Every structure is written in structure tokens, then in C-alpha cells.
Amino acid sequence: MILVVDDDKNIRLSLKLILERNEYEVALAEGPKEAMQIVRNTPAVELVLMDMNFWSSESHESTLSNGRVATKVGEASYSRSTDGEEGLTLLKQVKVFRPEVPCILMTAWGSIDLAVQGMRAGAFDFITKPWDNGVLLDRIETAIKINNISPATQPIQSSPIVGTSLSGILATVARVAPTNAPVLITGESGTGKELIAEAIHRQSQRANGPFVKVNLGGISTSLFESEMFGHKKGSFTDAKADRIGRFELAKGGTIFLDEIGELSLTSQVKLLRVLQDQTYEVLGDSKTRRTDVRVVCATNADLRTMVEEKTFREDLFYRINIINLHLPPLRDRREDIPLLVNHFLRMACEANHLPLVTVSTEAIGYLQTLPFPGNIRELKNLAERALLMKDPVASQLTAANFQGSISNQAPLPSGGVGGGSLSTMERNAIAACIAKHNGNLSLVAKELGISRGALYRKIEKHGL
Numbered sequence: 001m002i003l004v005v006d007d008d009k010n011i012r013l014s015l016k017l018i019l020e021r022n023e024y025e026v027a028l029a030e031g032p033k034e035a036m037q038i039v040r041n042t043p044a045v046e047l048v049l050m051d052m053n054f055w056s057s058e059s060h061e062s063t064l065s066n067g068r069v070a071t072k073v074g075e076a077s078y079s080r081s082t083d084g085e086e087g088l089t090l091l092k093q094v095k096v097f098r099p100e101v102p103c104i105l106m107t108a109w110g111s112i113d114l115a116v117q118g119m120r121a122g123a124f125d126f127i128t129k130p131w132d133n134g135v136l137l138d139r140i141e142t143a144i145k146i147n148n149i150s151p152a153t154q155p156i157q158s159s160p161i162v163g164t165s166l167s168g169i170l171a172t173v174a175r176v177a178p179t180n181a182p183v184l185i186t187g188e189s190g191t192g193k194e195l196i197a198e199a200i201h202r203q204s205q206r207a208n209g210p211f212v213k214v215n216l217g218g219i220s221t222s223l224f225e226s227e228m229f230g231h232k233k234g235s236f237t238d239a240k241a242d243r244i245g246r247f248e249l250a251k252g253g254t255i256f257l258d259e260i261g262e263l264s265l266t267s268q269v270k271l272l273r274v275l276q277d278q279t280y281e282v283l284g285d286s287k288t289r290r291t292d293v294r295v296v297c298a299t300n301a302d303l304r305t306m307v308e309e310k311t312f313r314e315d316l317f318y319r320i321n322i323i324n325l326h327l328p329p330l331r332d333r334r335e336d337i338p339l340l341v342n343h344f345l346r347m348a349c350e351a352n353h354l355p356l357v358t359v360s361t362e363a364i365g366y367l368q369t370l371p372f373p374g375n376i377r378e379l380k381n382l383a384e385r386a387l388l389m390k391d392p393v394a395s396q397l398t399a400a401n402f403q404g405s406i407s408n409q410a411p412l413p414s415g416g417v418g419g420g421s422l423s424t425m426e427r428n429a430i431a432a433c434i435a436k437h438n439g440n441l442s443l444v445a446k447e448l449g450i451s452r453g454a455l456y457r458k459i460e461k462h463g464l
Helices: 009-021 032-041 085-097 109-120 133-148 164-176 193-202 221-229 265-277 303-308 314-320 334-351 361-367 375-389 399-407 422-436 441-448 452-462
Strands: 002-005 026-029 047-051 055-058 077-080 103-108 125-129 183-186 211-215 254-258 279-281 288-290 294-299 323-326
Touching: 002 009, 002 032, 009 026, 009 133, 026 032, 032 047, 032 085, 047 085, 047 133, 085 103, 085 109, 103 109, 103 133, 109 125, 109 314, 125 133, 164 193, 164 323, 164 334, 183 193, 193 211, 193 254, 193 294, 221 265, 221 279, 265 279, 265 314, 303 314, 334 361, 334 375, 361 399, 375 399, 422 441, 422 452, 441 452
Parallel strands: 002 026, 002 047, 047 103, 103 125, 183 294, 183 323, 211 254, 254 294
Antiparallel strands: 055 077, 279 288
16 A cells, blocks of 8 residues: 555546556545554555655634734634655654555655755655656656565575675665666675676566666766767767667666766766656757666765765755665675685686696685775786786686786785784885876776776875
């Protein structure tokens, strides 16, 4: 059952008609008091769809804008609250009595800050008025599906993701993949965020559709609309032919927005619009088009801090952060290193038509002491270098093989792994690699196994 809470009778009846046509059972409430009675006494309620502002009746004098006092004797005067306080109070009460029931908020676009406050208070999602029926039904279906799918009944499908420490994350992937919920994947560069995004796509109902990857860090603000939404020939100076945008390419599938923390505030507004309304316009064409994509985002930035610093929009953060998956750095999952290094060596042997090799216990122990600022990507590169540089007749890699590979890459600081903090070792390793390649940052990023964007951030962080 879906509980609709709105003080506008026409809206209540309209939503009732839409929902019942889609085979949902519906209960209606005019205001918070009636809504809480239903929440407390009706166990069948599985979702609440609620407005944020309500009409309230008062039996006292009111001062008009011209300074006169108007008094209504024997009847209530009515005023509409627009600060959302009653809606937020109702949301908190619902979450106290029925914490498992998802709540979707309805608010006008101009009052979207109320929805952000609601998301902070525990709302599952928000939708703006006037709503699109298709978008509304999709959000409702997603909320109910996520709430009803039991992790125990969701098999974890085979995955190229290696390691026992990620079993909880893979279980969550299996749970949310069949829905259309937006997913935000966070973690340092090289932790495998793209692999998780691909796993979500493969296990979704859109698996037969396209999986379109977009590195937002590589798209300038001036080209954002053209890249994402497309353009018509002649729409601007260099538009010599029609271009299909990424959202159109991803139609029926999944769009993976990597490095979303790199997006400018101007582009964030444009992205929020398409994610909120699921509509966009091609540059040079006034026709509004509808998107049909699952959105998965990733970042190695701290978006919450960016929100506090006003460099990332809070409303966009809550729109993409319905489901959050955080991938730990390799230094926090060292128990996975033996599985990972053997996996990478097996792949490299097959790709290079080489006989399989093993890794000595001593070598594994050595690898588990390394800081790995480039995370799994760095371990993969290290394993491949050690394999290709070893004695051709050797069938086992030793610690010396990996140490030699590191010495050809970038030396650790004096004193070995124990010679200082992790931050100091990372700084020294990056500095040595920059010196080795005479400041060629493309080669430095490649050798360290991290992206250029991540390298720039580390250079700034360490003051290099």
C-alpha cells in the first residue's frame, strides 16, 4: 500500500488514479495528523508519498500586509506554511514509527532546498511538481524494490572482482542492481570503481543495453552540453555535423559518470536537470527528449566536504547518492593481495602466451608491506612488470623480482617501508618518479598506475 499525503484534494485524487491504474493499493491523507494515524494502524503501508507544505488552521487574529488586523469570529483562518517544517516533522515521525518504510517527497522546483533537508532527515528520494508520471512511477518502483529485496535471496553472480574483503559490497551490488536506483561509488583512484559499475550493469535488467563510460574530468564546461546531450549541425561555430550525446548512446542501458567531483558548478546544474526530470534538449534543437538510462557515478573526491565548501551542489549530491558503495584502499585489504597478484599474473601469462608462474611466500609478505598509493591498478602494473622482467626459465617470482620492478619504477624512501608515515612514503615515491621521468606527468601517472587527475591532486596535496 502507498500512502499519499497532500492537502490538495485534486493532487490526492490524481495520484490515487495513477497509482491504482498501475495496480498499487492507495491510502489518502489530507495532513500530518491523519497520515500518522494511518502509519501507526496500517502495517500494509510500504511507501509514503508526501508533500512538504500543508495548510494549517488558526483561530486567532492575523495582521494583514497593510497593517490592519483581520479577525474571523467563529471560524478558523487558514494559512499555508512554506518553510516545510510540518513536512519535515511528519517525515521524522514516520521514520520513528516505521523506519523501514521509504518516503518520497514532493516539492516545487523552486523549493528544492526543502527536499534536500528532507533527504538529510532520512527521505529515500524526492520529486518535483509538476511531476512526470513515468518518472514518478519509476522512483516508486525503485524504492519498493530496494526495500523488499532480501540480500539472502540475491545470489552474487560471478564477477571479475577478486578478493574476500569485498563480499559485503558485492552482496549490496546484487541487491540494488535489479532496480533503477542511482548509485554513487566512492574510493581512491585504482580501487576498482569502474569494475563495480560494470558489475551493477551486468546484473541489472538493462544488461543487454549499452554501458557508456564518461570521464567527466576530461570534459570542459563549454563542451559539456554537446558531449552529454549532443548537438545539431551549425548549432555553434565548430558544429560541422550532427553529434549524438552520451545520454542518447546509453538509451536502454547504463551511463557511468566517472570523476563526477571534477564537474564545474555550471555543468552540475545541467546534469541535475536531466537526472531530476529525465529530459534534455540537444543543442540547436528545441525538441525535448526523454532519457531512459540507469545512472552510476564514481569519484575519488570527498563530495560531502565539497558540499560544505560550496563546490558541489547539495541537491545533486542527494540525487546521485541514493545508494552509496565505498571501496576501501588496498592498504586496508592486504589479505586480498595474494589472490589479486595471482589473478593478475594468470591474466598476464595468458595475454603474453607465457607459462604460468607462482609467487613465493616471501614475495607475498613483501607485497603486503607496500603502501600502494595507486591501489589495485598499481599492484597490477607491478605484477606484470615483475613477470616480464624475470629470468625466462624461472617458474616462481620472488621478493627480489618485485623489488627490482619497484627500483625500475620509483624507489621507496630510505629506511624501507617502515621509514616514515604512509603520507611521507607516498610523497617520496611520487617525487622520485617525477624526477625519473623529467617531469613528464603522463609517464609518471602511467608508471604509478593512477590517473593524471589523481596524480595532480596528490602533487597538490604534497606540495610537489
